Amino acid sequence: MTQLRALMIQGTSSDAGKSLLCTGLCRIFQEDGVRVAPFKSQNMALNSYITRDGGEIGRAQGVQAEACGVEATVDMNPILLKPKAEMSSEVIVHGKHFADLDAYSYRNEYVPLMIPKIQESIDRLAQQYDLLVVEGAGSPAEINLKDRDIANMRIADMLDCPVLLVADIERGGVFASLVGTLELLEPHERARVKGFLINKFRGRKELLDSGLQWLEERTGIPVLGVIPHFDHGIDPEDSLALETLRLKARDRADADxxxxxxxxxxxxxxxxxxxxxxxxxxxxxxxxxxxxxxxxxxxxxxxxxxxxxxxxxxxxxxxxxxxxxxxxxxxxxxxxxxxxxxxxxxxxxxxxxxxxxxxxxxxxxxxxxxxxxxxxxxxxxxxxxxxxxxxxxxxxxxxxxxxxxxxxxxxxxxxxxxxxxxxxxxxxxxxxxxxxxxxxxxxxxxxxxxxxxxGFAPLTGEIETESERREKSYAALAAHLRRHVDVERMYRIIGGTACLGLSER
CATH class of the missing domain: 3.40.50.880 (Class I glutamine amidotransferase (GATase) domain)
Incomplete structure (x- = not known):
């Protein structure tokens, strides 16, 4: 068995597209023959996924496991927080209810207890897989939360892995968000950031090129991809994604x-x-x-x-x-x-x-x-x-x-x-x-x-099954990322294909 490697995707904000990018990368690595699995140490979501043995994890990690072609387990998301009331959440550890806690108590009393649970999951995944595609949460640069952040740079340190930083260009201020995030990281954390990904791009890329050149010169970090907006048909996860679903629900003139x-x-x-x-x-x-x-x-x-x-x-x-x-x-x-x-x-x-x-x-x-x-x-x-x-x-x-x-x-x-x-x-x-x-x-x-x-006629014709639809979505997302992301350079950042038990590409 090769040594466990990991690649972590962090974002400059929530809903930057981390979950979707991790899903696409999981499918790329799976297509390339890598024994790959998803991992997110702590997730906060109301949209969950049930593993085969009845454990509850974030839906994103269940979807990512499907993209990897493997069965989802509770180790892929050892801690799940499900908001329950104002400033309180149900805390689920390794798929089972742990406690209902207010945010202050969880952050100050229970977060240190979660770190060994996270390490247990990493150790078990290391026995089965050669690569983890690791998803961060929110932003790694939340100054008021960093001392208790167990979803971003602390996890990158535990895994000793490189980080790719993702920004959502639709929000505006993409260069400021990337540079600002770097400025708020500690020196050893900045050193882990090996590439940028700019997500949800609409327009002509050549109009962005001068900014990309400035960004690389300013930071010394390469832009590995500018990813156009993509209608993917893959399950969203959190409340911001629910807003996306709401916006998708538009009046159709032809609706019966x-x-x-x-x-x-x-x-x-x-x-x-x-x-x-x-x-x-x-x-x-x-x-x-x-x-x-x-x-x-x-x-x-x-x-x-x-x-x-x-x-x-x-x-x-x-x-x-x-x-x-x-x-x-x-x-x-x-x-x-x-x-x-x-x-x-x-x-x-x-x-x-x-x-x-x-x-x-x-x-x-x-x-x-x-x-x-x-x-x-x-x-x-x-x-x-x-x-x-x-x-x-x-x-x-x-x-x-x-x-x-x-x-x-x-x-x-x-x-x-x-x-x-x-x-x-x-x-x-x-x-x-x-x-x-x-x-x-x-x-x-x-x-x-x-x-x-x-009084309308029923619709007829062949109906695509859910599994067929999902497989097509994963394949299309992977193909989209291969067109717009420097996958070869990503492999080199991880340590080369040989470290994953593959022949050199």
Missing amino acids: LDIAVIKLPRISNFTDVAPLQEEPGVNVRFVSSARALGKPDLILLPGSKNTVDDLLWLQQTGLAEAILARQAAVVGICGGFQMLGDVLHDPDGVESVHPQVAGLGLLPLETTFLAEKKTVRNRGRLLAASFQEHEVEGYEIHLGRTERRAGSAFLQFESGEEDGAVSADGRVFGTYLHGLFQNRAFTRDFLNSLRVQK
Whole structure:
């Protein structure tokens, strides 16, 4: 086995494109025959991924593992922070709940305890892989946070690896952000920065060349690539990426179906929405007020990190009343599913200070919140005849136990356990299964049923599977990066191809 090598991607800001670039680099190295895996020591995200053994990690590392062609493990993201309330988060360590902590306590009391956990993960990954593509978090130059930063330069020191610094040119001030970040680093940290990547470029590169020349002369660090903006179709991760999804949801003149997604204040696993945006003839809108709801064909209540507080928000904003007055179909996923029931019980204060809250009453359900979280991948068969008994798969992440008092379950898992509920007319249903709409054949048939109800003809033609779509996206992203990034120089920065067990390129 060769010695473990690593290449770290850090950014001048959040949402500079670190996750996506790491995904593309993972696929490049995988295509080149490298035993490669992703790594992010500490992630903060509400969009998570469930490993095969039921561990919870950041979705970006799950996606990156897919790009590497390997099974995701909790060691690829040993610490996950999931914002839960104002200034507090659920802390997940090696895939399992550790504690709910406020930011001050975590930073000052618990961060030192996390460093051995990170090292344990690195040591285990070193037994299986020759290269880690390491993603930083935010910026490495946050002066007020640096003494407790366990996601950037401290990790580069632990791995003794080079760093590539990424800047988002769409934000403006790209040269100032790169030079300013360097100026705020310690000398030994600056020495680790071996290249720049300028991301999300639009326009003619020759207009940028004089600035690139100045940057290289000013810093002595090469620009390894100017990467044009790319519509990649790969799952986003954080709240800034959610804004990108919202902007992507634009009115389509040719749309025959209008879908309103309720933009809950504490929305989580929002990538459940993405497959709907990719369907032809569908307009998807994110809605946060009763006035904006309009008259959609489908209302989607997504997952929530705090179902009770988001349900109270629905009631306070008038959205609950507007949803109940709808003529649209209604779908709830996870927290949204819990909201569709008659009542939510929280006797132990797991989610809020409210021991009992009335739900929307659209399905005959009662939910009781439990301290122990359920995290599992699952597959099963839809039960309602109107859904043509599709086979579907996805994952569950939830604290509640929901009991259906009457009516039909939505699906039955392979274990025999039933999940969800569906109304007698099939117009309202809910499920704990995230990723439901990534089952593309079901999604097309479900949307076609709404079309037929409106008097439109159903869409026909071959439907690409989710795995086929994702593989095409990874390959296209890798090809895009190969065109615009000096991959050969990147290999030399890592230590050459021979250090990775490859013949010289």
